[in-house]
Amino acid sequence: RIHIMYKYDKDSVEYYLLKHWYYLLMMRKGDIEDNLPKFNKKIGYMINKPQILSLILDIDPLLKKAYLWKENYLDFNEDYTFDTASIRYDELYNELKQMRINEFKDVISFLENWKTEILNSFIYIDERRISNGPIESINGRIKVLMKTSLKYKNFERLRNRIMFCINKNSLPLMTNEKNSHKVEGKKRGKYKKNK
Structure with a gap:
């Protein structure tokens, strides 16, 4: 389309059709609505979308x-x-x-x-029909989750979050064991505000 479009002058009807109505070429023929004709200044007469598509296809074999x-x-x-x-x-x-x-x-x-x-x-x-579309969708959601989470340090929490985002009915853990990654340290004292 672009290759053909640049053969014509920018003021020509052919250039106008290929530049502004190109989306009709991407649509299925049956999906283009048979709308009421409207006056088009550039073309100079009343025309609807299927007729515009016909004009576009007549530009070049x-x-x-x-x-x-x-x-x-x-x-x-x-x-x-x-x-x-x-x-x-x-x-x-x-x-x-x-x-x-x-x-x-x-x-x-x-x-x-x-x-x-x-x-x-x-x-x-x-x-x-067999398609890898559903699994690609899941992989995409996992990638977005990883990107927006700013890295999980705890794998089980990451797994639970992924499972919840993919399937709201999923169980939080596959096993009953909960591994704690709590770091032992000194207890924090009372909070004292400096005046």
């Missing part, structure tokens, strides 16, 4: 191909099963390679290197 590929990949990710995903995955990978879009080099290498893992994500267990 390469942009349209990239957008359609993105939509096809998201459809594949939602609709296919482990048994049928492999063939469609190869088709999408070959389509992307044939487009020869420089900005998609990282996506091509990603799809090439992680094919097995991506296809394994289509396996369902208890009516849910």
Whole structure:
């Protein structure tokens, strides 16, 4: 999008559409609301969001191909099963390679290197697809807790705090033994305020 945008003059309609309405390219086609047309000063007539998307895709055929590929990949990710995903995955990978879009080099290498893992994500267990998202969320919460706590000296307290933050119903300790880390020292006397 940016590469195409800079081909046009900053006062042009194409530049305006690619600069200010780019988020429509990131949305799913079905999620873009079919709102009532509003007058757009730059374009010069009444227009709604699906029509703006259509104008954006008509700017460059390469942009349209990239957008359609993105939509096809998201459809594949939602609709296919482990048994049928492999063939469609190869088709999408070959389509992307044939487009020869420089900005998609990282996506091509990603799809090439992680094919097995991506296809394994289509396996369902208890009516849910396999994902490391939940464990990544827990790891993130632990990292934030460690960062904001300014270091716990007592591991059991740290563990209890983590368990409580992750699951409010968790027990405070796994064992009945409580290890005290109290340091023996001289008792403090009465507090005397200097006047």
